[in-house]
Amino acid sequence: MTTDSHTETDGAAHTSTGLSNNKLGMWLFLGSECLLFGGLISTYMLYRGRVGEGPRPSQVFDIPFTSVSSFVLLMSSLTMVLAVSAAHKGDDRNTYLWTTVTAILGATFVGGQVYEFTAFYNEGMGFTTSLFSSSFYVLTGFHGVHVTVGVIMLMSIVGIMKRSKVPGSKSETVEMIGLYWHFVDVVWIIIFTLIYLIPA
Amino acid sequence: MAIIERSITSTEVFSVATPSSSLGALKRPVATTGWKSWLFTVDHKKLGIMYSAAALFFFIVGGLEAVLIRLQLAAPNGKILNADLYNQMFTMHATTMVFLFVMPMAAGLANYFIPLQIGARDVAFPRINAFSFWAFLFGGLFLNLSWFLGGAADGGWFMYAPNSGPVFSPSHGIDFWVLGLQITGIASLAGAVNLITTVLNMRAPGMKLMRMPIFTWMQLVVQFLLLFAVPVITVALFLLSFQRNFGATFFDVSAGADPLLWQHLFWIFGHPEVYILILPSFGVISEVLPVFSRKPLFGYPFVVFSGAAIGFVGWGVWAHHMFASGLGPVSVAVFSISTMAIAVPTGVKIVNWTMTLWGGKLEFTAAMKFAVGLIVLFTIGGLSGVTHSVAPSDTQQTDTYYIVAHFHYVLFGGAVFGLFSGFYYWWPKVFGKLLNEKLGTWNFWLMVIGMNMTFGPMHILGLQGQPRRMYQWTEARAGEGLFNFGFWNMFASIGSIVLSIGILLFLINIVITARNGKVAPLDPWDARSLEWMTSNPPKEHNFDSIPTISHLDEFFHRKYQEDASGQMVKVKTAEQVMKELEDNADAHIHMPSPSYWPIFLAAGLPVISFGVIYSIPIAIIGGVIVLFGCYGWSIEPSTAPDDDFDPPATTKDVVHVG
């Protein structure tokens, strides 16, 4: 009996469920992340009204600006899915292209966040100003770190692919990063609504 | 391609990668013997042994801490520890026992036995497995480093505010605690993803979920609990880090914070955590009891489903740890009722075990003794648990020694006894030698007597009002007569010495067995599950050919068949069953190749943590190590390509293993 299960490198080949180890692992991880972000969001919810001497959320939030950066992140999900689809077709050129565009959109979002944080800081909302400010920065900062990690992964994978050094299946690797990327986007969909649009 | 000369393993089916063209930054390590073969291994069995050995080490550390606590409390006005050291002692005792002993010991058993029990050759992600181990070990050592750097954490294992704040705990102890647990948390999370994927995806043909051994099942539930509970404590720990290291005030009441935030986050994690601690042991004894009763487990599906039910309902009871915190009547009532409900699936299990014993041909080996010990002692702890679930009664008991009695009956009498049962049962599998049964019997009885002497009286002490975490008690408060503090405290302390001697006997047993233990036969216990269907210790690739499974208790069914009168009779010996697998051996098996990256990557984590406490540039260096490790990892294939093997294999009959 010959079972050829290159686990960790290529996916679905002969596992007991027929599913790829990598994908299953990724979905498990994302399930776990729900509880991570859930905890951070709940902490924010508990503390959003506790502004002390500092500014209130509605005083600092710049909805038009954040709407634009949210839109940028949302569109990066489109470019990501185009990259994954190109990778599945073995279309290297478009894979590189859309992966790079996704990374740029992601970096734009992070840049926007840096700008936003600076603006808030100048309006008197430091990290330790109030419970609201601390919990806001921790939550959005955590999300920002997730996006940054995603950007690094996207840029790295382009480099690694160009030198054809991807062990295992290229398209699955891109797909894996894609799953992570979309998840980060989905978390922002929630943050944008619960934190920005719904007033405290 | 550099081909290195090596002796070929006995079955001649197993080959090793050459160090030639690994795509990583460094050439692959290939040693199969010596310390390098351990440091860079990705073999689930070696990792399992290392997990367990490290856990045993921490068990001794935590045990010594416990003995110091008991010596301090033996007599009034104890002088052995001052108040500060006493606080550090009980905090680190609990932290060590929970996070550095029971959890990793269970992880060690899981690592070793899950692949064997489901008929796999390794886990789904062998390198992640190695990473998990090293992260746990480095995290544990990091945590204990605080002893030497200004004092350990002192806020109690649940680290409530305000004790966790810089005002009440100015040393770096709690910083080490927070970051150390963060690292072990990463280890647990990575382990959970890995082991769940392994159980779901790596089963041998025919190994349906409802044919899996119970130990594997209970571990599956545990890994799901870890998967979803670890991130909750991660959040709590991050918040605390930001408070202690970067000036936030998340738990600082004077800044308007709500101290219950921490309590909730901690116990949302904490209650699933207690099931993370106990379910592996439930799994172990559900393997041991049938083997030594010569009967199948009574009501296998009930044991599976009650385990899953415990795992699920365990998410809805956390606030029973907070009855005295002013939650409000509705919350208290709801959590009180849910807590009573969770005793039901637990009771189902106890019934199943008892019915397994009923009418069996009982054989009281050391493993069996510990298993039966668990049933009895855990039941006592479960019953006191139900008394806490009644909120009015709990408000009397909370923060007294009565609670201490409860959780030691469930944790020591339950979790630890189950692990010991597993040690005696599986030792021959792992090391090829049988632990000495006579010493095992002494080991067992001293532990039973010691544990009841130590923790039994704590029920009385607690109901008398002796508070928990009190560093001294005075004659004036001791009371009189039978319920006198003095007598029972002394009694408990003597008990802890008896208990320690019992555990010492186990350590002696290990040494004696290693020196001149009896070599184990292939199937020493006439066992039922798949891990016994390979040599002792198992070959590096576990099975020469992957068995096809057609029964629950597959190994038993290969050995025994029904005769005309419906009796199960032995038709084959274990040796014959093994021989059948050997005869169909796969020709070339390529196991996952060793790697530098897991230990390298894990080593970056304590560096980062160190930097967070002392200076940010160090943290950046740690970050660079991690980043570099990630790159090395991602461009190195987990199993070396076929032409990297010696002999180079290009034929189709190569079997690759995860």
Added chain:
Amino acid sequence: MSNAGYVRIAAILAAITALEVATYYVDLGALFLPSLLIMMAVKFYIVVSFFMHLRYESKMFSWVFYTGLFLAIVVYGIFLATFHFFS
């Protein structure tokens, strides 16, 4: 799904986002909160189902992911309720 299909989905997402932002400027009264929450949930579901292909993948993936999501919502919901967050 074709690339054109993905673009169509992205357009739907963009439209919902525009509506979301619009609620900020238009007074919807009692409908404000529910409408925002529903739009958020719909966007979430669309990205997960179509961009992440969860709808087309094995049920197992949905199980593990939605279990996490479900636990997060229920557990943290109860948690916030004990603080009288919703009243």
